[in-house]
Amino acid sequence: MSPYLRTVKTASGATAVQIVEKKQGSRRIVEHLGSAHTPEDVALLKAAGRQKLAGSQPELDLGLEPDPDRGGPLPMRLTMGPLWRCLNLAFDALRFGDVDGADDVFRQLVLARIIEPTSKLDTPRVLEEAGVSSVSYPTINRRLPVFATDTFRDDLARVLASNAELGPAALVLYDVTTLYYEAHEGDGFREPGFSKERRLEPQITVGLLTDAAGFPLRVEAFEGNKAETATMLPTLEAFMTAHGLSNITVVADAGMVSKANQKAIEQAGLNFILGAKTPKVPYVIERWRNEHPGEPIPDGHVFTQPWPAGPTDGRRDQVYYYRYKHDNARRTLKGIAEQVSKAENAIAGKTPVKRNRFVKLTGGDKTVNRELEDKARALAGIKGYVTNLVDEPAEFVIASYHRLLQVEKSFRMSKGDLKARPIYARLRDSIDAHLQIVIASLAVSRWIEETTGWSIRKIVRTLRVYREGVVTIGDQEVATAVPLDEDAAAVVEAIKTRVSAGH
Secondary structure (H helix, E strand, C coil): CCCEEEEEECCCCCEEEEEEEEECCEEEEEEEEEEECCHHHHHHHHHHHHHHHHHHHHHHHCCCCCCCCCCCCCCEEEECHHHHHHHHHHHHHCCHHHCCCCCHHHHHHHHHHHHCCCCCCCHHHHHHHCCCCCCCHHHHHHHHHHHCCHHHHHHHHHHHHHHHCCCCCCEEEEEEEEEECCCCCCCCCCECCCCCCCCCCCEEEEEEEEECCCCEEEEEEEECCCCHHHCHHHHHHHHHHHHCCCCCEEEECHHHCCHHHHHHHHHCCCEEEEEECCCCCCHHHHHHHHHCCCCCCCCCCEEEEEECCCCCCCCCCEEEEEEECHHHHHHHHHHHHHHHHHHHHHHCCCCCCCCCCCEEEECCEEEECHHHHHHHHHHCCEEEEEECCCCCCHHHHHHHHCCHHHHHHHHHHHHCCCCCCCCCCCCHHHHHHHHHHHHHHHHHHHHHHHHHCCCHHHHHHHHCCCCEEEEEECCEEEEEECCCCHHHHHHHHHHHHHHHHCC
């Protein structure tokens, strides 16, 4: 029977695509083409398989008989040559080989995670499918504690920062996320805590520091029940100490900045651009509305409110900026109207009383909190920013703050494309090592995306189907490869060109 394509489920939940043949009632795998987690990737592997099946007949027509000693088709070693070379070029361009303790194990774990994020136990399978001679699982386990050390983490951060070319007072972005575990009880590190996803399982808090473009600089893990506001200063101080920096400009969301945090940043002598909490309508906006009764605030208008330091304040001069955006106001007012309507229905007994900030409880009475509604409407569309860079224009401050979208993108990539979670490890060293592998994978991915203009997911999906091989014919080895199409060739060339230019 002629060879044909077959798909099977793997232990990791992926779909493997194989070329198989059936002889005398028994099925034999001729070639394992790879495995994928999405229908699109499976379809690409099938297309590559059909291309191989369609191309097998002309080889036989050349009179090349199968090896009589081995039986079956001509022996062939296949690799994801173009994809593996591109990933290695990016890894080397970032100089990860200079990290104290980095070795082939680290390289393989970082690059395999980009091809297919999976557990350390399953990583050798991913590498085998790529045509790479994988290190053994015991070797991986033996090396993981090295990647979890402070020395390794600091040196990796040093190399990452050298690629970002940070200078004095450079902008750095900070944000946190949580990674949860399929466990029932905490252990002092993995602990239940505040979760934006409202999960109850034990978790850890992860702080990510990036440059202004979202390129990762440092990752730190904290106890799952540690407040987000308590993670910023340790990460910043460790980063500055490792790089001998006397000052940086930290950009962070208002939720990251408690009063104690802001005071500590000031005491450390750092510059900052922070989201400002606006619990009430700022004085400058109230004054403007009094001077322009009934007149709508112009879209994009920025209000400036200096806040000079007093003799006993122990801080530098600061300035608050408040920007009004019409689209933001429209969306906010719509949400307020919906919440107030729900509050009115709940108070009238038409719907159950649920959590609603506009429901006011006074003793046993429930009323709509009209004072809060008025304040919320007055603040609709207004976003506040505070900085101690008093000589910088408002446009610079606001644009710098909105670069936080870049660190959010990096978090989405690490949790989505690179699957930082689930973490199969439970020991602190293994978790720390895992996060260093993820941040290195993230750096390689961001470098490739910047170079090619393609997402890393598209890069992997496109290049992984182009296989290269060596066919053994008697005593000779003949190289063969699936030609790259125009788009794939352009991507590969862009990476090669950037490496050749030394960027």
